Structure formats: structure tokens, C-alpha cells
Amino acid sequence: MAAVERSARGPLEVESPIINSAFEEPHVHWEIRKNREPVKAAGRRPASYFFRVPERAERGRKVAKPKDLFGETEVGQEEPLDLVNQLRQRLQAWREGERTGRCYEGASPVTRELLALWRSPDRHQRLFFAQIEAAETILFLTEAAAPYQQGLPKLPLDEPGAEAKAQGARHFLRYACKMATGTGKTTVIGMLAAWSILNRVAAPKDDRFTDIILIVCPNVTIRERLQELDPARGDLSLYRTRQLVPAHRMEELRRGEVMIANWHRLAKKETSSVHQQPARVVKTGEPVAVMKNAGKANETCEVKYLESDRAWLKRIRQELGSGRGRAAQWMVFNDEAHHAYRRGGQLDAKEQVALDDDSALAVKNEREATVWIEGLDRINTLAGGGKSGKRGLCRCIDLSATPFYIQGSGNEVGRPFPWVVSDFGLLDAIESGLVKIPQLPTQDQSGDKEAAYFNIWRWVQQRAEQEGLGTTLTPELVMTYASTPIILLAQDWFTRFQDWEQRSKRRQKHPVPPVFIVVCRDTRLAKAVYAWLAQGEGGYGEAPDWFRNRPGEEVTVRIDSRVIEDIEAGGTKDETRRLRFILDSIGKPTWPGDKVPEDWAELVRKHNDKVANDEEDGSLRWIDERIPPGRDIRCIISVAMLTEGWDANTVTHIVGLRPFGSQLLCEQVVGRALRRQSYAVREDGSDQFAEETAKVFGVPFELVPFKVRKRREGPERPEPEHIFAVPEKDQYRIDFPIITGYQPSGSLQVHLDWAQVAQVTLDPMQIPQTVKMTSLTAPEGALSAFGPGQQPRLSLTEWRTRWRDQQVAFRLAREVCRVWQEEHGRDAVPVLPLFQQVLSAAQRFLSDRSKLVLKGDSQPCDLLAAGHYTQAAVWTLYEAIKRGADQQLRELPVIPRGASGQGSTAFVDFHSTKPTSPVEKCHLNAMVADTKKWEQSAGFALDIHPAVLRWVKNDHLGFLIPYRKQALVASYLPDFIAVLSNGLQLIIETKGQYNDDADIKAKAAERWVQAMNQLGEHGRWAYVLVDDPPALLLMLDRVC
Known part of the structure; x- marks a missing residue:
């Protein structure tokens, strides 16, 4: 990709930034070239980052009067992320089995099951490609077979400094996944936590995995939200609500231990x-x-x-853990991991570079990072039992939109962590529609190359110098100029507010307003902005009235940096708690589950008691605890970037009134407005999300394709329609079985050519079975066979007593069948009848001394004591029978017992914004169409045909046909089920183009029908595929 620079016209414009589906790997990207229109280029954008050397950083001098660091001559240079790009290629090869012929070679059965679930196209809520890629990268680095990892550069470890090493700290393995805001980092944590725990439960001695998970995050807000990652929550946990773990694995998952802590909990007491x-x-x-x-x-x-280190670890485990985990090592997730770094030695303490004149921020960052990393070092030192060479961390996984070194780190600000292994950055997220599209100023009447409000702080500096007002920007001076862009952007906010309000009225819902954020340099400036906007003071022009606070009506709040720190630490002051509830409930019309938090109810009771005793001016107003305090907030004035992990998705406008020393800081600020409101795909068949936008003034964020044309926000989202089973139409109810798989019935003859079975000899001279041991007695330390002391003898005698020949034959037959499946495909021959036949062959092999030769005191069970013998026996049996299978079989369906094995139209109950059509001979109140015409036409034909007694569209019905696609388990959802007058139950698929996918699904459906009819307990079934809706009527005539 060509280097990206800002053109003379400012940020470049593209017609439609969203060009990829969020559910697939990006296949095109916008190529941005200097002074040229963006070009849509084929392929995925290579992973890279843009670095700008901060002003005077190389000289390490104090800056008494910091200037804006984005001068017109300072252009960022593109640096490739070579490791990420190499891993992308290897991961794709591993995913497709390019080097070994088998997808995900080396992955455990548990891992394969999880991958099949995560990648299933039939999920109710599909995972984003960004989430799958991040998780698969960690899986690849842990489990991929050697051919895929050969030649990769050695991954850098997190090495402690000399002082930390002197105190016993040791390096540990660390991976960083770079994921833009809004791409679903929490879900990735859940995916990887489940992967580690379930694999550890399945293989307790495999130290690549652990069942003890610690998630460290920056603040209480994130900590509370991450509680959904606790497996103990069962079906309410993220593992089930996002379908990250199969239902039958949840009991195993609960055997693991997931601890969640904000970094403050890692400090010593x-x-x-x-x-x-x-x-x-x-x-x-x-x-x-x-x-x-x-x-x-x-x-x-x-x-x-x-407290001592060991006392600290014991306390942490007791306070945070459940004690269920059994592994010695831990796996740690660092959420918002750019806070977790080791302080570098680049800058001397007396020569700090004042990048943003934010010394307080640098001190805060340094303390946070110190507590965070020292906590990880103590875990790494002690969790493994403190044994030499045994580390307590099997791996540490960083997740952040910006895994770069930040101010106060002592490292080069803006450089990425060297252990970044995957990257789905903001550009990819914009082009995939995962975030709102930022809109920034590009031109104005000034005629300057750069629009004034693109960088308000620099513009104010220039204006102040031109006016002879000096270079010190006081709050009064800033507000003198900044009030204009605030008003300008606030007016646009009000237009959107009115649109939202009208939409809410039509839906008869309480309006939730869009949110306007002003990010200030310091507390003094924030107070000035608040006094002007919320109180109408200051004399900086007429503040927009819609941000004015009035008694009992708080629509604007001010959040200082100290308050943010107190909120992050879980402060207990009433005002801190009140502001935390406000931030947590912004954009929420009701409390989740209509359940009022107890802490909030307590605060409200205190306040209302004061209201009852208010004998002064009566300015206090009674508060209804049932209303979230952030519901009606319109404007937030903040010194900090607001709490990280803040998940409000109603932010639409941001004004930056501060200098910005790095693109990292710009991305963090703009990120507050990028969370989408809707994740419904467009109805044009593109599988892409509709555009959502956010307008930003004063945050000079570059290097992305911005939208600048004034556009309508898109068509109004329709009110979701309730689709449900109508009790009065019970005569149209359709019941059906739910099949989870198939089992064979009948006979499978395995013709084994006994003459082709090779001889296998168990020879103790080749593989000794008895060993004599002695003590170390000779002066020089050599072993003596005649020394004093006991001379124990180790043999297979006791081991052999555990095995009967039947058990040995069973193990051999199982291994032969496994090889058969690997060589011929899992569904080539049903394994159950094959196993029975192979078991008979294995029993004969064990008893035939011309085939199994026993030397010395060897016994048949010794086959299982040496892999050499086991493989020799397995492969000689396999080679003799692999062409002798004569299949004369019937397949029967596997139907779970109880309610899980029965589906019905009576259970349908959901909401949809898609178009609906009226229905007559259907149990439901309406049909939701996923096409513009096809399904509507088919539904009409089913309704009017006299031979159709009842029918239903397979939407939220739970009617699935299991099948395999590219070695992964999948589920096929046919379009319709119809019951005809002749008793036939018809599965109908409407498909305009018959391709490989349609062929696979059709064969899966035919297999389902054949098995069901073979069972004969659920009536007669048939499957038809219609490539033209009008032909459905003719087809119904034929089958009736």
C-alpha cells in the first residue's frame, strides 16, 4: 500500500467507506495516495502503523511552552507490522490445510469443536471476522503443527529490567491482539478463556493450557461488564449468550476458574x-x-x-477466585493492555519530554503500569509453585485498540508493543462497517489549506499570535475562539436530536438523545466550558440552550480527571458513585432487566430524604430510582477521555479543546464516538452493515478515508415487528423432530485378507521390558552393578495385570477406525459397524501367533506399552481391510430425548425489522422475508394451493439439518416446511442459483429425509429444491 499523507485538501474523501462484510476477511481496501482520489484496491490491507516522531523527543529536553506537535511539515511514516503480516499468511495456510492437507493440523479435538461452532454460518448471532482471526492467531501459535510454524521469527518475550530481575522477576510469553474499538474484544477473551479451560479439562497434563484465568482491566466499569465471562453464570454468561461454547460443554467449563480484577486490586496492601x-x-x-x-x-x-509476595498471591486468589482451577500456571488477559507496560530507560528522570504538558497524566500512567506489571511478575514468579524454571504464566494475552507505548512509559511514544501478533485496526473496522464513520472538517471560508476546526487548538494558537495575545492559552482565551465551533457542531447535534425525538414519538417510546462530548485540556478549561454550556455563564456568546441544566433536569455533566480516576478505582464517595451510574447508563432508556441497582437505590433514598427536609429554596427535586440517571444526558464535558471500556453507542459529536501529541491519543478520543447502534445487515444482499456516522471537531485524526459530504443518516429503521404463534390458529401447528446426527443400522462386512496381515514381533531385546536399578555408589559417580543397597527391578509384570486381551483388542480397533476416518473422511463409512468388524479382526490378530510373535516373556498386552508396536499392529490391520468394506446399511436419525429433541411452531416468538407478509395456513401471525420477492411468492403459493394443509417458514423455528462442510460441523436451515393433504411432510428450499453449497445442503437434506423415513415414527418426509417460485405450484401438483 502506498504511504498515506494528508493532501492539500485535508483528509481524503471516499464515496462509500464500507466495502467489506464484518463476517468475512476483508477482500478489498481503500488505497489512499497523496493528492489523488482513493482507489479501491483488491486484497486485504497489509498490517502497518503510522509513526510521527514527537517534537523534541530526540533531544530529551524539557519543553517550557509545548507547541502543537502536528506541524504542516511533520508527516507520519508508515511502518509495516512484519510479524503480523507473516502470521496472517501462515494462519490462512493452517486454516486451509495447505501444507499438510488437513485443516487446523495439530489442533486438539476440543479446539476443532470450538472452531466449528465459532465459524458456523448458521449461528443466530455470527461472530465478526476480527474476533475469529484474533482467537485463531493465538490458537495457531499454541497448537499449529510444526510445518506451519517453521521459519517464523522468534516472538519477543516480555523481559523485565535489571532491577526487576534482581528481585526475582522473569520473562514470560506475551501476545498482543490489536482490535479497534467496537470489534468485540470481550468476546475474544471469552473465546480464548473457554478454549484454554476446556482443553485443560480434556488433557490435564497438557501445560499449553490452564484452567485458571485472570482478566485484568483498567477500571471498575469494565470489571463489572466482564462479569459475564464468569462460567458460573451458566446460560446468562457470554459463553452461552454469544454461543461461544456448546451447551454440553458448559459443565466442563464451570470446572475452570475465571478471576476478574481492575488493576488497582493488584497493588500490595x-x-x-x-x-x-x-x-x-x-x-x-x-x-x-x-x-x-x-x-x-x-x-x-x-x-x-x-504484605509479602506470597501473602499477596494468597489474598488475590482468595478474593478473586473460586478455587476450582487445578493447574499450576495461569493465563492472564490484559484488557486495554496499553496500560500494562514496563517502564523503559529511554528518558532520564530529569529530562522528561512534555509532549502534551500532561505531567499528571504521565504520573498516573506510570503508577498504573507499575502496579499492573509488578502484579503479573509476582504471579509469574509464584503461581507455578516458585520452582526453578517453572513459570506461573503460561501466556499473557493483550487486547487493545492501541497496543502502543503511551506517555510516561519511558519508551518511544507511539511505537507498538513488539509482541503484537494480530491486527484488525480502525481502517479495517471502518471498511467492514464495524464502527461509525468519523467525519472531520476539510474546508471552510478561510481559504487555508486546512480547515480551522480540524485542529481547534492549533487554530486558536495561530489566532492568538496573530492578534498579539501571546502564546499562553488561558481558558478564557480558548473559549473566546472555541465557542464558535462548539455552537456550529451543537447545531448539527440539535438537528439529529430532533430526528431522534420524532422517531421515538412515533414508536411511543421515551427519547434517548444523541450525546455531545467536549474533551478539554485541563480542569480550568472544563469548568469554563461547563459554566458556559450548562449554566449560561462566561460571556463567550450565547450557549446552545439545549445543553442548559435546570432544577430537576440535568442534561450536561462535567467529569474531571480525578473523578475519572476515582471511578476507575471503584471510589465510594456518593458523588463518584452518582457519576459512575450516569456514565454507565447513558443511552439506556431502562435499567437492564428492569432491575434497579441496589447502590443506585441507596443513593436515591439519601437524596430524596434531603428533598423531604429541604426548607430553603426548594431547588432539590425528587428522583425516580426506576429511571437510569444517564438516560437524558445530552452533553459530557471531560478532561480525560472518559472511562475506557465505556460502551455508550449514542455519541454522535465530539469537540477536542486540547493539543494532541500523537495519533494514538487521537484514536483513543475519537474511539469514544465510534461504537455502532445497530448491527443489522443491509437488505441489498451485500451482508454489510448500514452506515452510521460521528462528527468530530478539533481532533486531528488522520490517515483514514473520511466521509465529508452532507448526507442523510439513511432511512429510518422500522419498528421491530413481533412474530409469534397465534393460539387461535393451533390447527396449523407443525411439530417436527430435531436430529443431531445419524447412527447406522444393518451390517457391514469387512473382508480382511489375512495373508496380507504382516507379522508383528514383540522382542524384549529390541524394546526392553524389565529394568534393574541400582544406587550411585562409585567415588567418581558412575553406576555400579554390584554396589550396596537395594537394587530394585522394574518390569511390566504389574502393568500387565490391568489388561485383558479384550481390552487390548478394543484399543487396537479404535485406533484402526481413527486412521480410517483420517484417511477416508469421517462420513465415508459409518464408524460403528466398522468398529464391530475391526474389533473381531483385532481379536483374531492377538490370538494368532503367526501374526503376533511373542519373544521372551512378552504378552499381547505389551502392544500397548510401546508406540512402535501399537502402530505396527494398527497399520497392518488397516492395510489389510481398507478395501474390504462392503456396505449394505441403513441410517437411523439420532434424536435427543425430551424437549430438546422436539421442535414446534408453537415455540416461535421473536422480533424482526425485516419485511413481513400476511399468512393464512400458518400457525404464525406473519412471515418474515429474507428476500425481496422469492420467499414472498413461495409463501403465497403455499397459502393458496388446496393440497397444502399447513406450512411455516423456517425462521427462528429451530429446524436444522446437520451436515459437514470442509471438515467442520454445520447446520442447514431449509426455507419452508409444508404438510400436504396426502400426509407428506415437505421440506422446501428456494434457490435461484444451484452451486456447490446448494448441492451439499441438498444431499444433507436427502440424507435427513431417508433416515427419518427409515425410522418411520414421524410420518413421511420429502425434500424439494425449487429454482423458480412460480414452479412451486406445479411441483405441489406433482407430489400430491
């Missing part, structure tokens, strides 16, 4: 002795010197006593 006296009084624990009032005249050094 002061110890306490008996009677709860402070540790520094009784002096127990590890002493640590702490400087108070550093740099001031009253600077003092205080000694605190903190």
Missing part, C-alpha cells in the same frame, strides 16, 4: 496485626520507604509495611 493495628506500629510485613511531599520543604520519608 499494608499489613495489619491483631486488633487491626497498623502494621507500621507493630512492624510486621515487608518495610517499604515512601516519600511524602516529595520536592517540598516538608519532604519526609515514611516506612510502610506491606
Whole structure:
């Protein structure tokens, strides 16, 4: 891809940024070239990032008066992510089996089952490609067969610094998955947590996996949301709501342990002795010197006593864990992992570069990273039992939209972590429709090359210098100029607010407003903006009235950085708790599940008690606890970027009133507005999402194809229609069995040419079966056969008592059948009758001494004591029978017992925004159409044909036909079921183009029909595929 630079016209425009489906690997991308129109290029965009050297960073000098770092001559350079690009190619080869002929070679059976579920095209809620790729990359690095990993560069480890090493810290394996905001990182954590736990349960001695998971996140908001990753929640957990784990695996999953903590929980605590006296009084624990009032005249050094490392680990496990995990090692997920870094030594403490003049932010970042990483180091040192060479972390997985070094890290700001292994960045997310499309200013009446409000802070600086107002930007000076772009953008906000309000009224719902965010440089500026917008003060022009707070009507809130820190740490102050509930409920018309949080109810009771005793001006208003406090918020004024993990999807406008020192910071701020509201695909057959947009002023975010043309927001989303079974139409009810698989019935003769069975000799001289042991007695340390002490003898004698010949034959037959399936395909010959025949052959083999030769004291069960012998026996039997199968079989369906094996139209109950058609001979109230005409025409034909007694469209019905596609288990959903007057139950598929996929599904349906009719317990069934809707009437005439 050509290097990307900002053209003279500002950010480049593209007609339609969404060009890929969110559910498939991107197949095209926008190629952006300097001073040229974007070109749609074939193939996926190579993974890369853009780096701009911050001003004066290379000199390491203090900057007394920081300037904006995006000068017109400073252009970012594109740096490829070579490791990511190589892994993409290897992952695709592994996925398709290019090197070994088998997809996902090396993956365990559990992993294959999960992959089949995740990639199934018949899921009710499909996973995004970004999620599948991130998870598959970790699976590849862990399980892929050697041919796929050969030649890859060695992945860098997270090496501790010299000081940390001196304290016992050791490196650990770390992978980073770069995923843009809104692409579903939480789901990826769930996928990988389930993968590790289930594999560990299946193979307890496989140290590649662990059943102890720790998820570390930046704040309480994310921590609370991540609780859905606790397997103990069962069907309410993410593993079931997002179909990440098969239902029958949930009991195994609950045997694992998932701990969730914000980084603050990883800090060491002061110890306490008996009677709860402070540790520094009784002096127990590890002493640590702490400087108070550093740099001031009253600077003092205080000694605190903190818990030991082992006491810390024990406390963490007790506070966070359930104790169910049995593995020695842990797997850690770092959510928003750009906060978890080791401080580099690039800058001397006395030579910090003031990138954004945010020294407080740098200090906060450094403390957070220190606590976070030190916690991981303690786990790595101690969780494995503290044994030499045994690490406590089997792997650490980072997830972040921006896994780059941040300010205060001591590393090169804006450089990615060296262990980034996958990348689905913002450009990919925009082109796949996973996020809102950011819209930024490109031109205005000024005639300048760059629109003024593209970078408000720099524009204000230039204006102040031109006016002779100096270079110090006070809040008053900033507001003098910034009020205009705020008003301009706020007016656009109001237009959208009116549209949303009218839409809500038509739906008879309480309107939830779009959200307008102002991100300020510091608290002083935030106070000035708040006084102007929320209180009508300041004299900076007439503030938009719709952001004005009034008694009992709070529509604008101010969130300072200290408040954000307190919220992230789970502060208990009433105001902190109130603001956290506001942020958590923005965009939500009701509480989830209509359940009022207890903490919120408590705050409301306190407030309402004050209202009852208010004898002054009566400004306090009674609050209804049933209404989420963030429901009616329209404007947020913040110094920080707002809480990370904040999942509000109603943000539509952002104004940046601060300098931006890196594209990393720009992406983090813009990311607050990029979460989509709707994930319904368009109805044009493209499998793409409709466009959603966000307008941004003052955040100079570059290097993406922006939309700038004024467009309508798209057609109004229709009100979801309720589709359900009508009790009064019970005569049209259709019941059907649910088949999960097939079992053979009949006989399968295996013709084994006994003359072709090779001889297998068990020879103790080749593979010894008895071993004598002795002590180390000679002075030089050599073994002596005649030394003193016991000389134990180890043999197979005791081991042989565990095996009978029948068990040995069973193991041999099982291995032969496994090889058969690998060589011929799982469905080539039904395995159950094959096994019975092979078992007989194996029994004969064990008893025939011309084929199985036993030397010395060898016994037949010794076959299982040596893989060499086992494989020799398996392959000689396989070669003798592989062409002797004579199949004369019937297949019977596997139908689960109870309700899980029965489906019915009576269970249909869902909502849809798709077009509907009226129905007559159908149990439901309407039919939802997935096509423009075909299904509607077919439904009409079924309704009017006299031979059709009842019918239903297979939508949310649960009627699935199991089949295999490219070695993965899949489910086919035919279009219709109809019951005819002659008793025939007809499965109908309407398909305009008959292709390979249609052929596979048709054969799967025919197999289903044959098995069902063979069973004979659910009536007669038939399957038809119609390639022209009008022909359906003629087909019905023929079958009747």
C-alpha cells in the first residue's frame, strides 16, 4: 500500500467507506495516495502503523511552552507490522490445510469443536471476522503443527529490567491482539478463556493450557461488564449468550476458574496485626520507604509495611477466585493492555519530554503500569509453585485498540508493543462497517489549506499570535475562539436530536438523545466550558440552550480527571458513585432487566430524604430510582477521555479543546464516538452493515478515508415487528423432530485378507521390558552393578495385570477406525459397524501367533506399552481391510430425548425489522422475508394451493439439518416446511442459483429425509429444491 499523507485538501474523501462484510476477511481496501482520489484496491490491507516522531523527543529536553506537535511539515511514516503480516499468511495456510492437507493440523479435538461452532454460518448471532482471526492467531501459535510454524521469527518475550530481575522477576510469553474499538474484544477473551479451560479439562497434563484465568482491566466499569465471562453464570454468561461454547460443554467449563480484577486490586496492601493495628506500629510485613511531599520543604520519608509476595498471591486468589482451577500456571488477559507496560530507560528522570504538558497524566500512567506489571511478575514468579524454571504464566494475552507505548512509559511514544501478533485496526473496522464513520472538517471560508476546526487548538494558537495575545492559552482565551465551533457542531447535534425525538414519538417510546462530548485540556478549561454550556455563564456568546441544566433536569455533566480516576478505582464517595451510574447508563432508556441497582437505590433514598427536609429554596427535586440517571444526558464535558471500556453507542459529536501529541491519543478520543447502534445487515444482499456516522471537531485524526459530504443518516429503521404463534390458529401447528446426527443400522462386512496381515514381533531385546536399578555408589559417580543397597527391578509384570486381551483388542480397533476416518473422511463409512468388524479382526490378530510373535516373556498386552508396536499392529490391520468394506446399511436419525429433541411452531416468538407478509395456513401471525420477492411468492403459493394443509417458514423455528462442510460441523436451515393433504411432510428450499453449497445442503437434506423415513415414527418426509417460485405450484401438483 502506498504511504498515506494528508493532501492539500485535508483528509481524503471516499464515496462509500464500507466495502467489506464484518463476517468475512476483508477482500478489498481503500488505497489512499497523496493528492489523488482513493482507489479501491483488491486484497486485504497489509498490517502497518503510522509513526510521527514527537517534537523534541530526540533531544530529551524539557519543553517550557509545548507547541502543537502536528506541524504542516511533520508527516507520519508508515511502518509495516512484519510479524503480523507473516502470521496472517501462515494462519490462512493452517486454516486451509495447505501444507499438510488437513485443516487446523495439530489442533486438539476440543479446539476443532470450538472452531466449528465459532465459524458456523448458521449461528443466530455470527461472530465478526476480527474476533475469529484474533482467537485463531493465538490458537495457531499454541497448537499449529510444526510445518506451519517453521521459519517464523522468534516472538519477543516480555523481559523485565535489571532491577526487576534482581528481585526475582522473569520473562514470560506475551501476545498482543490489536482490535479497534467496537470489534468485540470481550468476546475474544471469552473465546480464548473457554478454549484454554476446556482443553485443560480434556488433557490435564497438557501445560499449553490452564484452567485458571485472570482478566485484568483498567477500571471498575469494565470489571463489572466482564462479569459475564464468569462460567458460573451458566446460560446468562457470554459463553452461552454469544454461543461461544456448546451447551454440553458448559459443565466442563464451570470446572475452570475465571478471576476478574481492575488493576488497582493488584497493588500490595499494608499489613495489619491483631486488633487491626497498623502494621507500621507493630512492624510486621515487608518495610517499604515512601516519600511524602516529595520536592517540598516538608519532604519526609515514611516506612510502610506491606504484605509479602506470597501473602499477596494468597489474598488475590482468595478474593478473586473460586478455587476450582487445578493447574499450576495461569493465563492472564490484559484488557486495554496499553496500560500494562514496563517502564523503559529511554528518558532520564530529569529530562522528561512534555509532549502534551500532561505531567499528571504521565504520573498516573506510570503508577498504573507499575502496579499492573509488578502484579503479573509476582504471579509469574509464584503461581507455578516458585520452582526453578517453572513459570506461573503460561501466556499473557493483550487486547487493545492501541497496543502502543503511551506517555510516561519511558519508551518511544507511539511505537507498538513488539509482541503484537494480530491486527484488525480502525481502517479495517471502518471498511467492514464495524464502527461509525468519523467525519472531520476539510474546508471552510478561510481559504487555508486546512480547515480551522480540524485542529481547534492549533487554530486558536495561530489566532492568538496573530492578534498579539501571546502564546499562553488561558481558558478564557480558548473559549473566546472555541465557542464558535462548539455552537456550529451543537447545531448539527440539535438537528439529529430532533430526528431522534420524532422517531421515538412515533414508536411511543421515551427519547434517548444523541450525546455531545467536549474533551478539554485541563480542569480550568472544563469548568469554563461547563459554566458556559450548562449554566449560561462566561460571556463567550450565547450557549446552545439545549445543553442548559435546570432544577430537576440535568442534561450536561462535567467529569474531571480525578473523578475519572476515582471511578476507575471503584471510589465510594456518593458523588463518584452518582457519576459512575450516569456514565454507565447513558443511552439506556431502562435499567437492564428492569432491575434497579441496589447502590443506585441507596443513593436515591439519601437524596430524596434531603428533598423531604429541604426548607430553603426548594431547588432539590425528587428522583425516580426506576429511571437510569444517564438516560437524558445530552452533553459530557471531560478532561480525560472518559472511562475506557465505556460502551455508550449514542455519541454522535465530539469537540477536542486540547493539543494532541500523537495519533494514538487521537484514536483513543475519537474511539469514544465510534461504537455502532445497530448491527443489522443491509437488505441489498451485500451482508454489510448500514452506515452510521460521528462528527468530530478539533481532533486531528488522520490517515483514514473520511466521509465529508452532507448526507442523510439513511432511512429510518422500522419498528421491530413481533412474530409469534397465534393460539387461535393451533390447527396449523407443525411439530417436527430435531436430529443431531445419524447412527447406522444393518451390517457391514469387512473382508480382511489375512495373508496380507504382516507379522508383528514383540522382542524384549529390541524394546526392553524389565529394568534393574541400582544406587550411585562409585567415588567418581558412575553406576555400579554390584554396589550396596537395594537394587530394585522394574518390569511390566504389574502393568500387565490391568489388561485383558479384550481390552487390548478394543484399543487396537479404535485406533484402526481413527486412521480410517483420517484417511477416508469421517462420513465415508459409518464408524460403528466398522468398529464391530475391526474389533473381531483385532481379536483374531492377538490370538494368532503367526501374526503376533511373542519373544521372551512378552504378552499381547505389551502392544500397548510401546508406540512402535501399537502402530505396527494398527497399520497392518488397516492395510489389510481398507478395501474390504462392503456396505449394505441403513441410517437411523439420532434424536435427543425430551424437549430438546422436539421442535414446534408453537415455540416461535421473536422480533424482526425485516419485511413481513400476511399468512393464512400458518400457525404464525406473519412471515418474515429474507428476500425481496422469492420467499414472498413461495409463501403465497403455499397459502393458496388446496393440497397444502399447513406450512411455516423456517425462521427462528429451530429446524436444522446437520451436515459437514470442509471438515467442520454445520447446520442447514431449509426455507419452508409444508404438510400436504396426502400426509407428506415437505421440506422446501428456494434457490435461484444451484452451486456447490446448494448441492451439499441438498444431499444433507436427502440424507435427513431417508433416515427419518427409515425410522418411520414421524410420518413421511420429502425434500424439494425449487429454482423458480412460480414452479412451486406445479411441483405441489406433482407430489400430491
